[in-house]
Amino acid sequence: MSEFPIKLVDGQLWEIPASARAGMRVPARLFADRELLAAIEQDRSLEQLANVATLPGIVEAALAMPDIHQGYGFPVGGVAATEPPEGVVSPGGVGYDINCGVRLLALPIGVEDLGDRRKPLVHELSRQVPVGTGGRGSRQGIRGANLDRVLELGPRALLEDLGVGSEEDLDLTESGGCLEGAVPGSVSARAKERGNDQIGTLGSGNHFLELQRVDRVYDEAAANAYRLREGQVTILIHSGSRGLGHQVCTDFVKRMDSQLAHYRIELPDRQLSCAPVSSPDGQAYLAAMSAAANFAWANRAAIASRARGAVQAVLGARVARGTRQVYDVAHNVAKLERHRPGGDSEERELCVHRKGATRAFPPGHPELPEVYRAVGQPVFIPGSMGTASFVLAGRERSLEVSFGTTCHGAGRRLSRTAVRKQVEGGALRQRLEQQGIAVRALSSRGLAEEAPEAYKDVERVVEVVQAAGLAAKVVRLRPIGVIKG
Amino acid sequence: MFRWVDNTAELELEIEASTQQGVFAGALAALAELLATEPEVQLRAGHEREGRPSVTRRVSAEAEDRPALLAAWMEELVFLAETQGFEPLAVQALELGPRSAEATVTGRLGRPPPLVKAVTYHRLSFAPAGDGYRATVVLDV
Numbered sequence: 001m002s003e004f005p006i007k008l009v010d011g012q013l014w015e016i017p018a019s020a021r022a023g024m025r026v027p028a029r030l031f032a033d034r035e036l037l038a039a040i041e042q043d044r045s046l047e048q049l050a051n052v053a054t055l056p057g058i059v060e061a062a063l064a065m066p067d068i069h070q071g072y073g074f075p076v077g078g079v080a081a082t083e084p085p086e087g088v089v090s091p092g093g094v095g096y097d098i099n100c101g102v103r104l105l106a107l108p109i110g111v112e113d114l115g116d117r118r119k120p121l122v123h124e125l126s127r128q129v130p131v132g133t134g135g136r137g138s139r140q141g142i143r144g145a146n147l148d149r150v151l152e153l154g155p156r157a158l159l160e161d162l163g164v165g166s167e168e169d170l171d172l173t174e175s176g177g178c179l180e181g182a183v184p185g186s187v188s189a190r191a192k193e194r195g196n197d198q199i200g201t202l203g204s205g206n207h208f209l210e211l212q213r214v215d216r217v218y219d220e221a222a223a224n225a226y227r228l229r230e231g232q233v234t235i236l237i238h239s240g241s242r243g244l245g246h247q248v249c250t251d252f253v254k255r256m257d258s259q260l261a262h263y264r265i266e267l268p269d270r271q272l273s274c275a276p277v278s279s280p281d282g283q284a285y286l287a288a289m290s291a292a293a294n295f296a297w298a299n300r301a302a303i304a305s306r307a308r309g310a311v312q313a314v315l316g317a318r319v320a321r322g323t324r325q326v327y328d329v330a331h332n333v334a335k336l337e338r339h340r341p342g343g344d345s346e347e348r349e350l351c352v353h354r355k356g357a358t359r360a361f362p363p364g365h366p367e368l369p370e371v372y373r374a375v376g377q378p379v380f381i382p383g384s385m386g387t388a389s390f391v392l393a394g395r396e397r398s399l400e401v402s403f404g405t406t407c408h409g410a411g412r413r414l415s416r417t418a419v420r421k422q423v424e425g426g427a428l429r430q431r432l433e434q435q436g437i438a439v440r441a442l443s444s445r446g447l448a449e450e451a452p453e454a455y456k457d458v459e460r461v462v463e464v465v466q467a468a469g470l471a472a473k474v475v476r477l478r479p480i481g482v483i484k485g
Numbered sequence: 486m487f488r489w490v491d492n493t494a495e496l497e498l499e500i501e502a503s504t505q506q507g508v509f510a511g512a513l514a515a516l517a518e519l520l521a522t523e524p525e526v527q528l529r530a531g532h533e534r535e536g537r538p539s540v541t542r543r544v545s546a547e548a549e550d551r552p553a554l555l556a557a558w559m560e561e562l563v564f565l566a567e568t569q570g571f572e573p574l575a576v577q578a579l580e581l582g583p584r585s586a587e588a589t590v591t592g593r594l595g596r597p598p599p600l601v602k603a604v605t606y607h608r609l610s611f612a613p614a615g616d617g618y619r620a621t622v623v624l625d626v
Contacts, residue, residue, distance in 0.1 A: 043493045070492065070493040070494060070495075071494060071607075072495055072605040072607030072608075073606075073607050076494060092606075092607075096603040096625045097602060132599050133570075133597060133599060134520075134566045134569070134570045134597040134599060190564065194564065194568060204599040204626075205600060205602070205626050242599075243599075253605075254553070254557075254606075258549060269608070270609060271606040271607035271608075271609075273606065412494045413493070414493070415492050415493055415494075416496065416626075417489055418491060442598060443523040443598065446600070
């Protein structure tokens, strides 16, 4: 239970003052309503957020979204912007699953057209999109990918070398699916060995692929721009950089931990290990992290290609050809961006860490693809496998108060152990089937651990970010099939 | 002896043992639980429930201090599971130096689930407690 003094400062914005504990350089701020705050105070989330506020060079405040929950180092749902050259970059502020993110595909058919092909499609998706269990013999990644080119170019390497994806897919991906400054040589041989055969695999834990229908439209103009309509069938892909990204983070947490004394940095938690952005260690991390982020975008591109293959097998070539990518967003990444912290008149370059938080740039932002510039950046907020997910659009106030950021999901509420005591995998599968959700899962245990009961109410989380002006609701998606790692 | 401590999103492990070697063995036992091929996967892969031959791997780790060494030891086991499908079962002849751990580990080859992403440094500890030692490790899953 948190014992930090926290007060409501504006609508949905709460603040822990920098004086709350020694070492905090800035306040810690949280977007939430009273009910979410009560849940958030039950674990170590706010302690972890206060720890983030001690990072050298942090600007304005350590921020948390309403889906915040206890993580390691940073809380999940945390945002921190630091100012180079002295400001630090922290691998733990990105997390092990570098560029974990979400991609939404829209099929050119409505749920009524799917009819009795729903279950065969879910089965085919589970057959074509492997989870990626360990072992030399598993050989589940796509064949022929040149790993160094993927690390440097992201999904563009798959498009140019293997014909996977399209130019439109790249345009409709955050940062075009490629972070500049990626250096394949900065990624260790061990990381490359882990990731070598994993491009196009889903992973485990909370990663999933979901077949859905658009069940409500809130903003016709934005929905039209995203080419989404009520009843339409969609596929949501949630995955990241797999073992390669995990190893990059492991390598650099260790490396920076050993250099803390050299940089005269004292931290309340070793997992926050960091180095100045401008230092050799900071630059090496950004080069490797960017490469891992590119790998993750390629992974989701390969998964999307496999999903289109499943669509073709069950629904035919015409439907597969008409299956478009709506967008792809990262929610675990650090980026150098220009912002006006505290309403400054001049933009400053900051290193924005988003860990379990999504970029949400507003209408008119120059980094948005032309087709979405009038309505704002699409943001995808997965709920849990039995509840709704949302498509949001970034809003202007996100640039004023959250470094252009909004939430990333419902946020976990119960531990895996706790939820297994309440939910049995087989019974959950039956319950979901009764709700019209076809389920394929690697294991019953893994299914139970991701039960809807484990998560907060995604509708409440989304209401908070909308009321705070960070992002606005465009459409709601309901699951009709789930593939779980 | 190990136990899982309630943690909202990750897996938090607490290990107690009378010796430092025992802590390392306890960490392996905890990972053995997480990295075992799911019975459903084993059946789908056409493997027999039992009867997969025992194999051994030489595992070595290095780090600046004891807590980091324990994390490095566990990372090695996660790495072997992911890249070779090695499911650890037991540790033999663990040699523990001030900054190194080396052992032969017996196990089986299978299709371990890709559940454990990494061994974190969050609240990582390894210290004397009572007549023995206690360690805590948070795993990212």
